[in-house]
Amino acid sequence: xxxxxxxxxxxxxxxxxxxxxxxxxxxxxxxxxxxxxxxxxxxxxxxxxxxxxxxxxxxxxxxxxxxxxxxxxxxxxxxxxxxxxxxxxxxxxxxxxxxxxxxxxxxxxxxxxxxxxxxxxxxxxxxxxxxxxxxxxxxxxxxxxxxxxxxxxxxxxxxxxxxxxxxxxxxxxxxxxxxxx
Numbered sequence: 001x002x003x004x005x006x007x008x009x010x011x012x013x014x015x016x017x018x019x020x021x022x023x024x025x026x027x028x029x030x031x032x033x034x035x036x037x038x039x040x041x042x043x044x045x046x047x048x049x050x051x052x053x054x055x056x057x058x059x060x061x062x063x064x065x066x067x068x069x070x071x072x073x074x075x076x077x078x079x080x081x082x083x084x085x086x087x088x089x090x091x092x093x094x095x096x097x098x099x100x101x102x103x104x105x106x107x108x109x110x111x112x113x114x115x116x117x118x119x120x121x122x123x124x125x126x127x128x129x130x131x132x133x134x135x136x137x138x139x140x141x142x143x144x145x146x147x148x149x150x151x152x153x154x155x156x157x158x159x160x161x162x163x164x165x166x167x168x169x170x171x172x173x174x175x176x177x178x179x180x181x
Contacts, residue, residue: 039121049113052154070171071163072149079159079177087177090165092126094175095119099130100144108144112151120157120178128164133172145172152176 075084086092098115100108112129119127129152134142152158157179164173 046117049117072145072171072174073162074149074153074158075160076158083177084160084162087126087160087175088162090168090175092175092177094126094128094168095124096122096127097130098127100148101130101132103144105143105147108147109151112148116155116157116176116178125178125180127176127178128168128173129176130169130173133170148174 073088079087096115096119098111100111103111108131115127115129129148131144131148132142134145137143149161152161152174159177159179161174161176163171164175168175
């Protein structure tokens with residue numbers, strides 16, 4: 001629809017009669033915008049996660065006993081087929097990354113737990129964890145790869161994970177899809 005920019009003098013006079021004189025409001029006072037308060041810290045959730053970490057730390061297992069194959073895959077309950085395919089194809093935007101090269105197993109466990117908790121609090125949906133391929137380990141087997149898989153399966157906020165595409169680390173990294181919220 002074409003706007004009619006031609007306004008008659010009679011309409012202009014009628015408008016001025018009803019509106020009156022218009023002028024700029026001059027003031028030096030500016031509105032203050034309060035910053036959004038930080039998200040509350042879920043103390044019970046943190047306590048629960050700490051308890052899980054302690055429980056997981058007490059599980060003695062030899063990572064060599066866990067067969068992982070080359071590719072890591074996990075699909076939790078509630079993850080739709082389409083989303084799982086997208087995750088495996090690397091079609092989610094990776095919003096955060098944790099590189100575990102050089103970490104001991106205990107330090108890696110704490111780092112993974114903290115990273116996933118922070119990522120979820122920040123509203124991140126897909127993150128990448130680089131665990132390495134285990135080429136530098138004593139027995140030549142990937143220690144962190146098997147443990148990361150075990151830790152991720154234990155978490156309620158992980159919908160699924162998949163080995164990354166070759167440009168993103170291949171079988172030395174995983175994409176992790178987190179629950180919303």
